[in-house]
Amino acid sequence: MSSSGKLTLVSSNKCFGGEQRVYSHESSEVGCTMKFGIFLPADALDGTKLPVLYWLSGLTCTEQNFITKSGAQRAAAKQNLIIVNPDTSPRGLNIEGEEDSYDFGTGAGFYVDATTDKWKNNYRMYSYVTKELLELINENFPTIPDRKGIFGHSMGGHGALIIALKNPGLFRSVSAFAPIAHPVKCAWGKKCFTGYLGTDENSWREYDATELVKSYNGPPLDILVDQGAADNFLKEGQLLPERLIESCAESKMPCIMRMQEGYDHSYFFIATFIDEHIQHHGKYLI
Ligand SMILES: N[C@@H](CCC(=O)N[C@@H](CS)C(=O)NCC(=O)O)C(=O)O
Numbered sequence: 001m002s003s004s005g006k007l008t009l010v011s012s013n014k015c016f017g018g019e020q021r022v023y024s025h026e027s028s029e030v031g032c033t034m035k036f037g038i039f040l041p042a043d044a045l046d047g048t049k050l051p052v053l054y055w056l057s058g059l060t061c062t063e064q065n066f067i068t069k070s071g072a073q074r075a076a077a078k079q080n081l082i083i084v085n086p087d088t089s090p091r092g093l094n095i096e097g098e099e100d101s102y103d104f105g106t107g108a109g110f111y112v113d114a115t116t117d118k119w120k121n122n123y124r125m126y127s128y129v130t131k132e133l134l135e136l137i138n139e140n141f142p143t144i145p146d147r148k149g150i151f152g153h154s155m156g157g158h159g160a161l162i163i164a165l166k167n168p169g170l171f172r173s174v175s176a177f178a179p180i181a182h183p184v185k186c187a188w189g190k191k192c193f194t195g196y197l198g199t200d201e202n203s204w205r206e207y208d209a210t211e212l213v214k215s216y217n218g219p220p221l222d223i224l225v226d227q228g229a230a231d232n233f234l235k236e237g238q239l240l241p242e243r244l245i246e247s248c249a250e251s252k253m254p255c256i257m258r259m260q261e262g263y264d265h266s267y268f269f270i271a272t273f274i275d276e277h278i279q280h281h282g283k284y285l286i
Pocket residue numbers: 057058059060061065069102153154155265266267
């Protein structure tokens with residue numbers, strides 16, 4: 001399927017000399033209206049082609065959480081990078097069970113292409129991000145298509161890592177905040193993978209960063225991960241960053257994981273370190 005469709009401007013606010021906008025469009029991949037945020041630095045408004053950094057959010061988020069809480073626009077304006085952040089799932093499809101829990105269905109697309117009967121027509125967030133959204137952004141905004149980075153938080157950190165690892169060369173840089181690093185072994189991952197992919201665990205591994213690192217064969221990825229040491233979901237065993245680090249060490253994949261003392265899972269943690277992540281991407285994109 002290819003992208004298309006017209007973009008509808010939902011909002012636009014001047015911000016650090018550029019504009020923070022939200023657009024909606026009819027998605028052919030997920031079969032519903034989808035929204036995304038885009039921060040355009042001043043140069044992009046003048047038509048200068050710029051690199052693009054994609055942000056993927058976590059469970060329960062819409063495009064609004066990142067826009068209003070991360071504080072990313074100041075650093076993006078300074079580094080002259082466009083930032084695009086999509087929603088986390090299709091919405092309003094009336095699939096039975098889609099609104100039953102915060103960690104499955106609406107707000108919890110998990111960046112996979114579902115294969116189970118109930119979900120497979122719409123829960124295609126992997127293809128939505130890697131194909132439709134990229135095409136839509138390149139067609140409608142002044143981008144340098146081969147200068148892209150990807151980062152995200154929690155479920156979105158998982159999404160950023162697996163998308164970079166499954167598509168060598170598509171993204172030049174990748175980083176994550178508190179990623180769900182080994183979803184085949186945590187409760188969130190088991191629930192979403194069972195629901196979207198079925199019970200064959202071999203199919204789950206294709207969407208697990210700790211597993212994908214072992215078979216990655218592409219340009220070097222200098223992965224940066226920040227993890228709050230006081231994150232409740234870390235304590236509950238939902239994130240398992242230590243497993244990703246072990247896997248990277250065994251596979252000689254460069255990965256810096258910084259344990260940040262006292263920080264939790266929230267956007268206060270993200271806002272604290274977002275500038276450093278944007279600078280990290282800037283090293284590879286500018
Ligand atoms: N306790 C949360 C669990 C979900 C959660 O913490 N979501 C994170 C990502 S995994 C988030 O970014 N929430 C939105 C926010 O903090 O603005 C809830 O039930 O809403």
